[in-house]
Amino acid sequence: MERSKHHRMTDRVKVVGKEALLTVRLKQQFGNFRLDIDFQVPAGLTVLFGFSGAGKSLTLRSMAGLLHPRQGYVAIGEHVLFDSAAGIDLPAQERHVGYVPQHYALFPHLTVAQNISFALPKQPARIGWHKGREERQAQHARVDELLAALELKGLERQYPATLSGGQQQRVALARALAAQPRLLLLDEPFNALDIAVRQRLRDSLKRFQRRFSIPIVLVTHDHDEAQQLADTIVALQHGRVAQVGSVQDIFFTPATPDVARLVGQQNIFGGYLATPTREEYSPARALRVEWLQSEIQTQLAVAQGTGGDCYWLPLPGDASLSPSSLRMPVSGCIRNDEVLVQRLPSNLMPPLWTARGAVQWIAELLEAQTHGAIVRLLVRPCRGEQAESGQNVIRSVLELYVSRLRWREIEAMPGECLLLEIGPEAIHRFAGSS
Amino acid sequence: MIYVTKRRYRNVSSSLAAPALLLMLYLVIPVVYLLFTLPWYAVPEQLADPEAIGALITSLLSATLATVVIALFGVPLGYLLARKEFPARGLFTLLVYLPLVFPPVVSGILLLLLYGPYGLIGTPFASAGLELDSSFAGVVLAQIFVASPFVIIAARSAFEAVDPALEQVAATLGKGSLAIFWQVNLPVARAGIIAGLLLGWLRALGEFGATVVMAYHPYTLPVYLYVQLSGTGVNAALPLVLLTLAVSFIGVGLVLWFQHMGRQREAQ
Numbered sequence: 001m002e003r004s005k006h007h008r009m010t011d012r013v014k015v016v017g018k019e020a021l022l023t024v025r026l027k028q029q030f031g032n033f034r035l036d037i038d039f040q041v042p043a044g045l046t047v048l049f050g051f052s053g054a055g056k057s058l059t060l061r062s063m064a065g066l067l068h069p070r071q072g073y074v075a076i077g078e079h080v081l082f083d084s085a086a087g088i089d090l091p092a093q094e095r096h097v098g099y100v101p102q103h104y105a106l107f108p109h110l111t112v113a114q115n116i117s118f119a120l121p122k123q124p125a126r127i128g129w130h131k132g133r134e135e136r137q138a139q140h141a142r143v144d145e146l147l148a149a150l151e152l153k154g155l156e157r158q159y160p161a162t163l164s165g166g167q168q169q170r171v172a173l174a175r176a177l178a179a180q181p182r183l184l185l186l187d188e189p190f191n192a193l194d195i196a197v198r199q200r201l202r203d204s205l206k207r208f209q210r211r212f213s214i215p216i217v218l219v220t221h222d223h224d225e226a227q228q229l230a231d232t233i234v235a236l237q238h239g240r241v242a243q244v245g246s247v248q249d250i251f252f253t254p255a256t257p258d259v260a261r262l263v264g265q266q267n268i269f270g271g272y273l274a275t276p277t278r279e280e281y282s283p284a285r286a287l288r289v290e291w292l293q294s295e296i297q298t299q300l301a302v303a304q305g306t307g308g309d310c311y312w313l314p315l316p317g318d319a320s321l322s323p324s325s326l327r328m329p330v331s332g333c334i335r336n337d338e339v340l341v342q343r344l345p346s347n348l349m350p351p352l353w354t355a356r357g358a359v360q361w362i363a364e365l366l367e368a369q370t371h372g373a374i375v376r377l378l379v380r381p382c383r384g385e386q387a388e389s390g391q392n393v394i395r396s397v398l399e400l401y402v403s404r405l406r407w408r409e410i411e412a413m414p415g416e417c418l419l420l421e422i423g424p425e426a427i428h429r430f431a432g433s434s
Numbered sequence: 435m436i437y438v439t440k441r442r443y444r445n446v447s448s449s450l451a452a453p454a455l456l457l458m459l460y461l462v463i464p465v466v467y468l469l470f471t472l473p474w475y476a477v478p479e480q481l482a483d484p485e486a487i488g489a490l491i492t493s494l495l496s497a498t499l500a501t502v503v504i505a506l507f508g509v510p511l512g513y514l515l516a517r518k519e520f521p522a523r524g525l526f527t528l529l530v531y532l533p534l535v536f537p538p539v540v541s542g543i544l545l546l547l548l549y550g551p552y553g554l555i556g557t558p559f560a561s562a563g564l565e566l567d568s569s570f571a572g573v574v575l576a577q578i579f580v581a582s583p584f585v586i587i588a589a590r591s592a593f594e595a596v597d598p599a600l601e602q603v604a605a606t607l608g609k610g611s612l613a614i615f616w617q618v619n620l621p622v623a624r625a626g627i628i629a630g631l632l633l634g635w636l637r638a639l640g641e642f643g644a645t646v647v648m649a650y651h652p653y654t655l656p657v658y659l660y661v662q663l664s665g666t667g668v669n670a671a672l673p674l675v676l677l678t679l680a681v682s683f684i685g686v687g688l689v690l691w692f693q694h695m696g697r698q699r700e701a702q
Contacts, residue, residue, distance in 0.1 A: 061602075064606050065606070066602050066605065066606070092602070093609065095606070097606060105599035105602070105603045107604075107622070118609075119607035119608060179606075179607045
């Protein structure tokens with residue numbers, strides 16, 4: 001039943017090209033670690049994204065047939081590689097899946113050309129040497145073609161040890177392609193490279209993927225890499241799939257607090273729907289934040305536990321929340337690059353709510369760090385009301401990003417207070433939370 | 435003031451140099467001394483002695499044959515010890531080391547017990563007219579026993595140094611495990627294995643203790659040397675000593691070169 005449905009889906013793959021191409025379901029206990037993966041992605045470049053130890057490499061190697069999970073199903077289009085229910089488990093040799101490990105694993109005793117031709121079938125011996133010569137010529141042509149495609153011309157007689165990291169990566173890709181795989185698996189392919197050249201080589205990988213239009217699954221924990229390369233991101237957390245989606249989906253609307261942390265959204269809050277006390281411009285419904293927590297807090301050893309101030313936040317801009325049900329629990333995050341940071345006017349106290357429905361917080365600047373064109377701010381909101389439980393305050397810390405240009409206008413020193421304007425667009429509610 | 439700092443922070447190598455140099459001298463002086471005391475005029479004549487040549491040929495042939503046998507069986511054993519999980523692997527490893535630490539005479543006695551004319555294996559061979567002791571076969575058996583560990587241990591560490599990712603990639607490129615062994619493991623581990631084989635060959639060539647117990651005849655070079663020494667005295671043995679030294683010198687040079695090549699490959 002399931003399989004026939006799958007077949008129909010893959011028929012549509014050819015037409016639409018956006019339907020699921022790759023189906024991966026894996027279940028296996030590795031010591032204390034439980035891998036329980038389930039995702040479907042279209043062709044293109046898929047990034048398995050997660051912190052170290054999330055199970056990315058295990059998933060990749062299970063797809064390659066280098067590990068054999070107890071249960072699961074792996075298929076590329078209509079080609080079933082692994083189906084524990086049907087007793088199918090193709091060995092790595094028969095999967096036609098290219099695998100490029102972290103340090104490329106080029107054969108050190110073979111030249112570039114020999115590395116590439118390694119996967120090609122052995123030339124037949126003397127018998128029928130006419131045919132043999134033709135095949136040899138075909139092989140040479142194939143190797144030449146790959147050398148040219150990956151800009152390796154002139155390096156064919158060199159040994160891997162004499163190549164730069166980028167060249168080694170291209171040889172590994174050419175070698176994998178020589179076997180005419182249906183899918184290419186890359187395990188942290190940029191880790192072995194200098195940071196300075198990574199961005200350029202990511203671009204060339206993207207071009208490579210388009211040129212050969214081969215589906216790629218790539219493992220990384222690097223934000224830039226995931227954003228620059230991915231057509232589809234599969235976010236993994238603790239051996240499970242936390243979210244599948246486009247770069248926009250994962251980075252802008254993470255589904256769970258775990259994914260939010262994974263993509264660097266640290267300002268995670270929990271609260272409920274409430275009616276704010278009447279003040280000027282105050283909306284009919286808003287979020288009453290009971291706890292506001294980030295990884296930063298533990299880093300700064302400011303807060304422990306979930307106690308803290310209560311704050312007001314506007315309802316998220318995506319209208320995912322009907323303002324009808326009071327006291328409905330909500331969790332989400334304050335997007336770190338969508339908060340308007342201003343100098344605190346010295347003459348008057350700004351109102352809590354603005355006319356456009358944003359809330360204004362006053363926050364103390366703890367730190368400002370420049371990272372290239374952006375500045376990372378750590379701030380501590382200081383106009384909270386006491387929690388209803390009456391517990392005393394353990395103040396939260398927010399992480400915010402502003403452009404360096406903008407920061408030059410503000411130029412506050414640590415200890416000074418800033419005005420934060422948090423509009424509906426800055427609020428993201430986790431889909432998983434009810 | 436500068437003086438004091440200099441003394442206090444003297445380089446560590448200068449204080450280690452004295453004992454290191456002394457030991458080096460101790461090792462080198464006998465060889466140098468030989469070159470000065472050797473009755474050079476007698477060397478060609480004595481080396482032309484048919485018995486000496488016979489011993490040399492026996493040694494070269496037996497050591498080479500032993501090394502070939504060890505290569506055929508020891509390299510697979512080294513591979514299995516390096517790569518495969520099997521029960522008693524630790525025990526196997528321990529057993530492999532034993533011939534290395536046995537006094538060679540003990541090894542000879544053990545072999546004689548089994549392969550000698552009254553031994554379990556020796557008896558049927560002897561009754562078929564094939565004496566396993568006091569024969570060329572006996573020499574080779576003794577050499578295999580004492581020289582195997584060198585090859586097995588070298589092969590094991592050479593195979594262990596092969597990155598498992600190479601095998602995994604080769605598998606995804608469609609190569610079966612036998613093809614992977616021949617086309618990946620063996621060539622990548624080659625330098626280390628060759629170094630081990632050379633060491634084993636040198637060990638077999640120099641074998642005395644086990645050989646003298648197992649097969650006094652035909653003379654190998656070390657046994658013949660001993661016979662000369664006890665029969666005619668030190669001077670009669672000297673030209674052969676020179677020959678042995680020359681062979682060892684070249685052999686060890688080759689071993690070091692191959693080990694160096696192996697390390698270079700690992701460093702990649």
